[in-house]
Amino acid sequence: MAEPTVIRTARPEDHARITAVADAWWGRPVTGILPRLFLDHFHPSSLVADAGEDLAGFVIGFFSPGDGRTAYIHFTGVAPDQRRTGLARELYRRFFALAKADGRTRVHAVTAPFNTGSIAFHTAMGFTASDPVPDYDGPGLDRVRFERPL
Ligand SMILES: CC(C)(COP(=O)(O)OP(=O)(O)OC[C@H]1O[C@@H](n2cnc3c(N)ncnc32)[C@H](O)[C@@H]1OP(=O)(O)O)[C@@H](O)C(=O)NCCC(=O)NCCS
Structure with a gap:
């Protein structure tokens, strides 16, 4: 029988x-996006x-030290065999609750334009997506920017 999924801090x-599975979960090299810090x-x-x-999913985020209104989600993944079960939705729901409790009023994230x-x-989680922003993260590193009020 499948093990129940338990979400924790x-x-x-x-x-x-996470770095042991991230490249396989994304299907491309992404480990460098998540330094140990x-x-x-x-x-x-x-x-x-x-x-x-087994790791089923994760959301890596923080409450911005530089912008007291904002929480930021840096990296999120769900194991391929657990996708479309609502796990990322639940991880985000809990992150939003933590961010609100910390006084944050909006959440930001970014992604690559090809990550459909x-x-x-x-x-689906209520974020507004920008048009791709050219060179957002540096030369040739275009990004779609997400924002959602809390
Ligand atoms: C993106 C990702 C985190 C979504 O995780 P998930 O647990 O499958 O998402 P959920 O089941 O909570 O989906 C919630 C809703 O989001 C939408 N959604 C999620 N994945 C989708 C997809 N691949 N295509 C279209 N809609 C999608 C749907 O509306 C879904 O609701 P529904 O299943 O009732 O239709 C997962 O596909 C993943 O890990 N992808 C690879 C890594 C990645 O790109 N991470 C994000 C950038 S850092």
Whole structure:
């Protein structure tokens, strides 16, 4: 029988578990997007979903130190065999609740313009998606910017 999925606050040691699966989950090299610092320093505002010993999903986010209104979601993934079950929706729901409790009034995120699954998911979660912003993250690194009020 499948193990039940349990969502909990992330821990620094989750970095190794996430980077062990991220490239396979995305189907392209993405590990460099998640340096260890994100888990070392932002684990209290990040969430992990476990299915027994296995990682089922995660949301890595933080409450912006530079903009007191904003919470930011940096990296989100769900295991391929757990997708379209509402897991990312639940992880986001819990992140939104934490951000609101911290006094944040909006959430930001970005994605690559070719990541149509991410754009569809964020739109379904109530985010407004910008047109692709050329060179947003540097030369040739265009991004779609998401914003959602809390
Ligand atoms: C994007 C991702 C996190 C969504 O996770 P998920 O758990 O499958 O999402 P949910 O089941 O909670 O979906 C909620 C809603 O979002 C929308 N949605 C999610 N994935 C979608 C997709 N691939 N295409 C179209 N709509 C999608 C749907 O409206 C869905 O509701 P429905 O299933 O009732 O129709 C997952 O597909 C993933 O890990 N993708 C690879 C990594 C990635 O691109 N991450 C995001 C950028 S950092």
